Amino acid sequence: MNEILRIMRKPIKQARNSWDGETGKQRAKEVKKIILEVADNYSNVLGLTKLEVIKAIEDKRTYSSINYYQKANFPKLKDDVIVYENQKELHEKIQPKRGFRCPSCGGISKDPYTCDSGEKNSDGKICDWKAYGLFGTMGKGLRFTVKDMFLENPRVDEIFMPIHLEELKIPTLKEIESVARDYIMKKFDEKLDGTWSFEVQYFGECKLKRLAIIYTNKNCSKPIYNEANENADELFKEAYNWLKTGIK
Numbered sequence: 497m498n499e500i501l502r503i504m505r506k507p508i509k510q511a512r513n514s515w516d517g518e519t520g521k522q523r524a525k526e527v528k529k530i531i532l533e534v535a536d537n538y539s540n541v542l543g544l545t546k547l548e549v550i551k552a553i554e555d556k557r558t559y560s561s562i563n564y565y566q567k568a569n570f571p572k573l574k575d576d577v578i579v580y581e582n583q584k585e586l587h588e589k590i591q592p593k594r595g596f597r598c599p600s601c602g603g604i605s606k607d608p609y610t611c612d613s614g615e616k617n618s619d620g621k622i623c624d625w626k627a628y629g630l631f632g633t634m635g636k637g638l639r640f641t642v643k644d645m646f647l648e649n650p651r652v653d654e655i656f657m658p659i660h661l662e663e664l665k666i667p668t669l670k671e672i673e674s675v676a677r678d679y680i681m682k683k684f685d686e687k688l689d690g691t692w693s694f695e696v697q698y699f700g701e702c703k704l705k706r707l708a709i710i711y712t713n714k715n716c717s718k719p720i721y722n723e724a725n726e727n728a729d730e731l732f733k734e735a736y737n738w739l740k741t742g743i744k
């Protein structure tokens with residue numbers, strides 16, 4: 497613990513000295529809070545000690561602590577950041593040779609960070625959008641970190657969305673809900689006046705593992721529709737096709 501406090505002293509002091517009085521104190525408090533939160537979350541997910549995490553991220557800091565220790569730079573792992581075990585898994589999962597979707601021009605870039613699609617943007621200029629620019633990937637990219645490289649490269653990477661993942665993309669929970677709601681309505685040809693719930697489990701980052709749709713009508717005590725499927729893709733596909741073909 498003493499070693500952790502020793503490492504944290506420098507960035508905290510720098511934050512405090514960045515402004516006079518209360519503002520400086522507030523900034524120091526914020527930096528301390530973020531370092532501890534990151535250490536807690538990252539050490540748990542990556543199987544490292546808090547000391548290892550704090551030392552690695554502080555060692556790589558090249559600018560002011562108040563700009564470095566920001567939530568945007570150290571997003572919570574597992575929220576919308578994918579953790580790959582190693583470089584091999586990363587390559588297998590994203591298939592870099594297939595290219596990356598540029599969030600600006602929509603073209604396919606060979607480079608995951610700087611668009612080289614050759615497409616023009618709406619201003620007529622050849623696109624050179626950068627994933628590390630001010631607007632990042634505008635929420636359309638992929639954020640990840642590699643577990644066994646974290647100590648040398650303690651950061652969350654943001655790249656254009658790999659074409660391979662784009663094709664495998666699973667429906668969002670909202671999409672599942674809306675399809676399932678219509679599915680149940682069609683299946684029972686009634687208005688939804690009961691309660692229903694879902695259970696969704698994901699397998700890896702792009703496959704649905706299990707999808708259960710449970711629907712209870714207010715007049716019945718037992719669920720009138722309770723389907724769970726280990727092959728969730730299939731159940732989802734069935735529901736989806738059903739709707740598309742309009743079968744009642």
Ligand SMILES: [Zn+2]
Pocket residue numbers: 598599600601602603611612613615623624625
């Ligand atoms: Zn582009």
